[in-house]
Amino acid sequence: MFVSYQFIIFLIILLILYYTIPKKVQWILLLAANFIFYAYADIRYPVFIIVTAAAIYFAAVTMEYCVNKKIGNVKKRKKIIMLTALFIVLGILVCVKYTNFIIRNFNFLLNETGHGKISFVNFIIPLGISFYTFQGISYLLDVYWGKCKAQRNFFKFLLFISFFPQLIQGPISRYNDISKSLYEKHVFNIRQISYGVERILWGYFKKVVIADRIGTAVVALSESPDYYTGVYVMLGMVFYAIQLYADFTGGIDITIGIAQTLGVHLKENFIRPYFSKNTAEYWRRWHISMGTWFRDYVFYPCGTSRAVRKIKSFFKKRFGANAARRVTVYIATITVWLATGIWHGAEWHFVAWGLGNGIILLISEECAPLYRKFHKRFPKLAGNALYNVFQILRTCFLMSCLRLFDTYGSVRVAIKQFIHMFTQFGSSTLSGKELIELGLSFGDYIVILSGVIIMLAVSILGRTGSVREKISKKPYIIRYLVFVGLFFMVLLFGAYGQGYDVSQFIYNQF
Amino acid sequence: MVHTVKKIITAVVSVVFFLAASIALQRLVVPKYAADLPEGNFTAEYYDETTEHDVLMIGDCEVYENIDPIYLWQRYGITSYIRGNAQQLIWQSYYMLEDTLKYETPKAVVFNVQALKYSEPQREEYNRMALDGMKWSKIKLDAIRASMCKGEKLIDYIFPILRYHSRILELNKDDIRYYAKRKKVANNGYYMRIDVLPVSESDVADTSWLSAYGETEENDENQNLSFAPEEDIIDPWAEIVTEEDDEPENPLPKVDKGEKFSDFSMEYMDKLRILCEENNIKLILIKAPSLAPVWYDSYERQVDEYSEKYGLRYINFYEHLDEILIDYETDTYDGGLHMNRSGADKVSEYLGKILATEYGIGDHRGEPVYDNVYEEKQKFYNDMIQAQQEEINKYGKVISY
Structure with a gap:
């Protein structure tokens, strides 16, 4: 929805109104904007979000x-x-998102036993239901644990739940983090607006110039797994890694940028994840709000739950403290990643992806003593640039391998392709002709390559502080050219409009 | 104070530069229609005209490829202009006339009726070729609104860079060559071709259909080729994919089942007629002697009825082939779909006589203003003939037009 003329016009009108109306009613305008945005997608969607918000509000x-x-x-x-509130909101989420998944698997079992079939249901899946449900649950549990005070004004709470920039793909904000800036009065601040617009443009650049363009090749590669084997599996992995990163971080940039123009501060959701040297670090840098949500609201409660404590004590008696600690971590980790996988989608390949991540994290955890020994034996490696690059590439490769589940949308095909990547690597060759057959022209490849280089350069620059802060310290002409240049790059090289099927943000399905 | 002035100047310069860069880039990416699809330049070329025209012709390829305004000048001294485009729909023709009336009021308007059979927008490409070149006004806005196909957006017409931005990766030397000034491609709106592709040699045409009417092209080339009154027309091009009938979403039936023009088309036919009446313009309806696309008897009857009802002159050139002397072996460059210069001049001769004798359209030859302008036009016309001839001599076919 962010990539449409209607949305841009909507945003411009909103900003004009937002900074011209009395400050004390700004939040009301924002609430109205949320519902216009949401109802524009589907007039029925607001009902779901209101029910969820009401359940959580009254419970709190x-x-x-x-x-x-x-x-x-x-x-x-x-x-x-x-x-009770948790049951209601999770019940809605499960009903609309997972009923058909449950029926499908139930039908499979019935089929195996020679019984009839259950018909599928035709529920609508409200846009961003996973995001706003999780955001609501975080608030509910924070109030339950006494970490935050309940919001007495239902409409203000509704604003928190339904804040439109983050409805599409997050981040999953905490009430304590954004409530102040959401409800306070905002004066027009040109610096804030220009920062926000820059961030939005940067997001559009990643989304429409890189992600949507390379998406054509990803679709071609994933739709014909029998044809594109061997080296093409690896190519698909690389392309999908670029697409997903550009798409998701681009969307988050737009979200944060829009919020910033409205004076609302959202936390960063990505910190250069592809520079991570291990999987644990990767998950601390990728979709941070989701990772911390599962940590705070699933991992810790699971690890300290009565049932797990019983298991821990059982293991402690029989196998010692070390084994008991491990069992606790194993259970909590697998629970978290199982939930993470299911949260991403009602498909087995998401479950496999989640479990895969959990297993790799546990293996990494188990191997930690080995790594420590290795580094003790070769102390110079830690600061070695080549070794660092190796670690980064290894992490990227591991994460990309797991994403094969998502790329192919099937556990069986993903595993088959993973094996083919090694067994049939030499059977297919990458040629210019074959690359063009993926639906991209030579010009498209040049645009993608240039875009990735720019994205990489910005990431590297960002390691030593905010890139926008750095740009803001440059002379006006430089700032102006960066701004205008970015605008024209999006305008000219963006894969949008007639002729392009502008794909929805990959993450708004979750 | 100085600081404020400096800020204002900086802001103004920034905005001006931004707008200038936007316009410059837009100019770069919009199609130049030089080597391919020269029709895309037709609409804009009209605004280069410096003299008025007594006759305005509006319609689709059946006017801009079958009638030659330069011949009309040379033979009758008639000043005329064709505002036609590829598959120009009737509402587009109406808005073209409305637009033209802002600049001049012709004495007669010649409208080709083929467009009546289309009740809805056909293809975005045709819309863009017809409408992009129009000067901005409420008329253009109305034309766009009436013409947009499913999926098209008004904003893409207002800012063409949004539609053509992806051409940035397909730019060619024409985009640079015709960046500042587009290539002149037509002769008062006439798309001239001098090459020949006879009906009998056309690889898309089945000439055996002619024998269905008891004659063959060998024994009577002036046979009325189409309107067999008691028969449904068996159109030899019915299966041929042309720019006219490549309409997957709205295919025309292969056999005449008494098709009726839509209310929407007839609404614009009425508007066109009324607009002419209000401006004291004689409206003449024509049907070109093209062998395709399909034109049913039922269509013909409706046009006859309409023209009779409102006292309009309707000329179906098919019915006058014996007078016009069209030879489909020599007068067409694409196997009968469109006339070449030879055929267009024959049609123009026939039409010119009617315009001069029955409508009193005057002879402007000898008037210095027109002579000067048409001298230049004829030079361009003759140069084009020579250039096409050279290409035929060199390559065996016309390749740049």
């Missing part, structure tokens, strides 16, 4: 009321209220 307010008034067994009451 009631929990706080119980605490303040010390009614009965506060802890127990709070828990019942929290679980």
